[in-house]
Amino acid sequence: MSTSTTHKALELLQLTQTICHYEAELERETGGNFNLMQILGVGHYEVKTHSPILAELLNPKGSHGQGAAFLDLFIDQLEITDFDTTTARVDQEYHIGPVTKTSGGRIDILLRDAKGGCIMIENKIYAEEQQNQILRYHNAFKEGHILFLTLDGSPPVSIAKTHPDKLQSIAYATHIIDWLEACRKEATTVPTVRESITQYIHLIKALTNQNTNSRMSQKITAAALQNPESLQAFFAVRNAESDVKRDILNTFREKLTLLAEKHKLHLSGPEDDFGAVYSSASFHSDNWPTPLCICFEFQGSNFSNLIFGLSDQGKLEQAVRNTFRESFNKTYGNSKQTGYWPAWNYWSRHRNWNADTFQAIQFGHFVDDLEHELIQMIDIINTVLKGQQS
Structure with missing residues (x-):
């Protein structure tokens, strides 16, 4: 690393430190760091935390009072075209029978409509994937969509010999955060729902090692992109991780x-x-x-x-x-x-x-x-x- 790049990297670090201090003070004054789910230490539970929150937001009859708006945003993002959100019902831990090699188990979140449309969400934060899990769910609803949800979008291991056509691997880090951001915009005029979604976004960003303060990220990005020297310094700092x-x-x-x-x-x-x-x-x-x-x-x-x-x-x-x-x-x-x-x-x-x-x-x-x-x-x-x- 050249001397000039070193100096520029140190300047960028100093500027970043100043930005962090300012944003941390702002977060402290506005209560932006207050997150009940993180305080209670329940952020890593699939069944007790994430599945109930996701199911409630996806439910057209959910307590959020936004009807099918959130569900519409969800299926639009995932380009699902054969599901009727106006007649959707949502179940958690849906039992499909005793577990065998090819059938049975419990589907984390199951969405069905009056026309036979079906979306199955298998929710994995840290839990191990079960043997033949995707095959068993596919056999229960052969025309249903299977969404395999993990923090980073890793694909399932337990896939049938023939890949189910409607299997998608989706990520909390991207798909869910993007959807929640859209839901938050939809709920702009409903403060309780909007702020609850904001807290959930912060939780997911913490789980996926993302910066929860988008304003701070924007300032650091702008500083790094000021000129070629600043960008080179940014990559030099990153390479020292x-x-x-x-x-x-x-x-x-x-x-x-x-x-x-x-x-x-x-x-x-x-x-x-x-x-x-x-x-x-x-x-x-x-x-x-x-x-x-x-x-x-x-x-x-x-x-x-x-x-x-x-x-x-x-x-x-x-x-x-x-x-x-x-x-x-x-x-x-x-x-x-x-x-x-x-x-x-x-x-x-x-x-x-x-x-x-x-x-x-x-x-x-x-x-x-x-x-x-x-x-x-x-x-x-x-x-x-x-x-x-x-």
């Missing part, structure tokens, strides 16, 4: 090492590939049975689906594993038990990392949050082991 993240993770490793020493534990990881699927950081003690440890592990790639819990590589007796899970549940509520894990949960507060997470690691509260969970799990382990000795 991997180096910035690497240095932050090195700091994170140092902080975890100090944390382990503080609590008289041994630390394994995080390795250089931290953030990849199944990469982890774990803590263990000489006083605990091998290989029991407290583990934080990504179940997805690119710093996604972070879980935490007790790991034993499946080597403890089942009765002991169940005891650990029962104790874990008293602190964290219902947990999951799998082959290598007596008890684990998604870490809802930091489940999917974004720019705010890296900022919290470098300058904020992230390690404090992790220590809070670590202390609670140390207490769980020690309580169970003490009970076994008595």
